[in-house]
Amino acid sequence: MHVFLIAAISIDGQIAEATDQVSTAWTSKEDHKFFVQRTKQAGAMVFGSSTFRTFNRILPGRANIVYTRDVEQFRASTPLTVVEVTGDTTELQNTEVLYATSLEPKTLVAVLEKAGVNELAVCGGSSIYAQFVKAGVVQTLYLTLEPIAIGKGVPLFAESVQTRLTLNNVTHLSEQTLLLEYSTFFVTRENT
Numbered sequence: 455m456h457v458f459l460i461a462a463i464s465i466d467g468q469i470a471e472a473t474d475q476v477s478t479a480w481t482s483k484e485d486h487k488f489f490v491q492r493t494k495q496a497g498a499m500v501f502g503s504s505t506f507r508t509f510n511r512i513l514p515g516r517a518n519i520v521y522t523r524d525v526e527q528f529r530a531s532t533p534l535t536v537v538e539v540t541g542d543t544t545e546l547q548n549t550e551v552l553y554a555t556s557l558e559p560k561t562l563v564a565v566l567e568k569a570g571v572n573e574l575a576v577c578g579g580s581s582i583y584a585q586f587v588k589a590g591v592v593q594t595l596y597l598t599l600e601p602i603a604i605g606k607g608v609p610l611f612a613e614s615v616q617t618r619l620t621l622n623n624v625t626h627l628s629e630q631t632l633l634l635e636y637s638t639f640f641v642t643r644e645n646t
């Protein structure tokens with residue numbers, strides 16, 4: 455299964471001004487278009503509960519999976535139908551429900567693979583990006599570089615992440631906005 459990270463970043467490496475800010479508040483319409491098209495193509499997307507709360511709805515045409523440490527509490531906080539993804543889940547085709555999980559990234563990827571998912575989009579925020587990259591399950595990163603400095607905000611990775619990337623493609627989404635496509639391989643202290 456192919457797992458990719460998709461994020462819009464400022465030139466100073468931030469993904470938001472604050473945890474409760476929806477990312478479309480500062481990103482370009484070209485980035486939004488790319489995000490919708492690429493995540494629909496993937497079919498499944500995962501994000502943390504804080505990111506979910508910035509838009510509070512099911513994004514159509516894709517399996518929406520939210521990370522939360524307390525599924526019952528999360529279920530009580532939303533009028534949406536919430537279905538928990540566990541190690542026994544075999545089906546994730548319903549795009550009308552919100553899937554919720556606390557599985558380790560590697561376990562979630564294995565469950566999705568068994569359920570026939572071909573691609574997973576890792577959609578943030580900061581803590582989810584860091585955990586998926588640290589788990590070594592992300593093969594591709596799509597970083598949209600927006601021409602803005604945010605200053606103090608939410609960084610791409612909530613925890614320290616050390617990884618070496620290969621730049622595979624650069625696309626101008628517009629005159630102002632670049633899309634950088636990287637692939638990953640993990641570098642440890644021993645081999646640097």
Ligand SMILES: NC(=O)c1ccc[n+]([C@@H]2O[C@H](COP(=O)([O-])OP(=O)(O)OC[C@H]3O[C@@H](n4cnc5c(N)ncnc54)[C@H](OP(=O)(O)O)[C@@H]3O)[C@@H](O)[C@H]2O)c1
Nearest residue numbers: 461462469470473502503504505522523578579580581582
């Ligand atoms: N620029 C972009 O492309 C982009 C994309 C996405 C998000 N963002 C921004 O990122 C910000 C949010 O990022 P964030 O790091 O603060 O929050 P987040 O990663 O969206 O969500 C954090 C929450 O996810 C759940 N979670 C995290 N690790 C978990 C684990 N191992 N198991 C189970 N649940 C887990 C917890 O939910 P519970 O508290 O429910 O347990 C935690 O509070 C927002 O401002 C958003 O706009 C930007």
